[in-house]
Amino acid sequence: MADDTSLCSEENQKITTEYYPSVVERYFTSGYQVNLPKCWKKGTDEPSEANFNDVRILRHSNKICIVTIAPSHPLIKQAETYKVTGISLKVTEKLDRSQNQVHGKRKRGAHWLNPSSPLCIISCEDGSRHTVYCGIRGSLIEINPRLLNDPSLLQKSYETNGYIAIVMPKLIEGNQIMDSLLNEEEYQSYLRSCSKQTINFGIAADIPS
Numbered sequence: 001m002a003d004d005t006s007l008c009s010e011e012n013q014k015i016t017t018e019y020y021p022s023v024v025e026r027y028f029t030s031g032y033q034v035n036l037p038k039c040w041k042k043g044t045d046e047p048s049e050a051n052f053n054d055v056r057i058l059r060h061s062n063k064i065c066i067v068t069i070a071p072s073h074p075l076i077k078q079a080e081t082y083k084v085t086g087i088s089l090k091v092t093e094k095l096d097r098s099q100n101q102v103h104g105k106r107k108r109g110a111h112w113l114n115p116s117s118p119l120c121i122i123s124c125e126d127g128s129r130h131t132v133y134c135g136i137r138g139s140l141i142e143i144n145p146r147l148l149n150d151p152s153l154l155q156k157s158y159e160t161n162g163y164i165a166i167v168m169p170k171l172i173e174g175n176q177i178m179d180s181l182l183n184e185e186e187y188q189s190y191l192r193s194c195s196k197q198t199i200n201f202g203i204a205a206d207i208p209s
Contacts, residue, residue, distance in 0.1 A: 028058040031181025032070055033135030034190060037116035050194040052077070055135040056159070057181055063174055067119065067135060067165045068158050072191055075122060075130060076158060083125040084151045089143055091118035091131070097143050107168060110139035119143060119165050122154065136177050138169035 034040050034054040054070035069075055075082050089097035097120060101109040113119075113134040120143060122130040134140075143165050146153055153162035169177050182190060 028060055028066070029178055031057045031059070031178050031183060032187040032190075033057065033115060033181055034070070034072075034187070036133040036135060037118075037131075039115050039135075040190070052194070053130075053133065055133065055164070057136055057178070058159075058163075059174065059178055063168070063171060064141065065136060065138065065167045065169060065174075065177075066163050067132075067167055068163045069132060069154065070187075075124075075155060079155050081126065082128060082130070084122055084154050085125050086123040087147050087151045087154070088121045088123065089148075091121060097140070100140050100143070102139075102141055107139045107141065110141065110168075113138055113140055113167060120147075122151070132164055134165070134167060136167060136169060136181075137173060138167040138177075141166040141168055 032054060035051055036053045036055065052072050052074055054072045056068045056070045058066040058068065060066070071077065075084060091097060095118075097111065100111045103109050111117075114137055115133065115135050117134045119132050119134055119140075122132060124130065144153075144163050146161055147164075154164075156162060
């Protein structure tokens with residue numbers, strides 16, 4: 001008969017090896033849009049240059065989508081080089097995302113977004129600026145207000161408190177949109193192919209002269 005010590009050891013080993021899915025894995029469907037703003041679509045020839053201006057789309061069971069920057073984005077992969085210092089919602093001379101005002105169940109007043117629509121511009125300590133694009137079609141529900149007070153969340157908690165925006169696709173398009181994105185396996189395959197290509201951050205980062 002095994003003693004209590006060996007039984008406890010076996011039980012502890014079972015607990016430590018058992019896998020528990022994260023909140024994101026339990027409640028969200030995930031997809032990636034890469035090489036923005038041009039967008040590389042799966043099933044087409046791979047781009048000759050990769051800028052890694054990539055976003056991750058998390059679709060909740062209630063159909064809303066959360067836009068985050070992807071792990072491959074320079075702001076995450078090269079966080080020591082690109083230390084975030086600020087965020088601007090004035091994405092063009094005439095367009096300011098802070099003016100987005102959503103009313104009622106039909107989301108009246110929401111800015112309509114396409115995959116190449118800019119959401120915000122991130123400023124870094126080295127003087128570089130990175131435009132983050134939406135990656136999908138839909139109505140802008142909000143830009144994460146926490147980022148305005150604490151831009152560092154974008155790097156510290158980019159998949160949770162540091163998300164970029166909440167977007168609501170048309171209900172009839174939701175499934176089609178997610179199917180068009182890269183799944184985890186396709187995303188990893190894309191990154192492996194990019195490691196053999198020329199990397200160009202010129203589109204992702206606008207360096208002021």
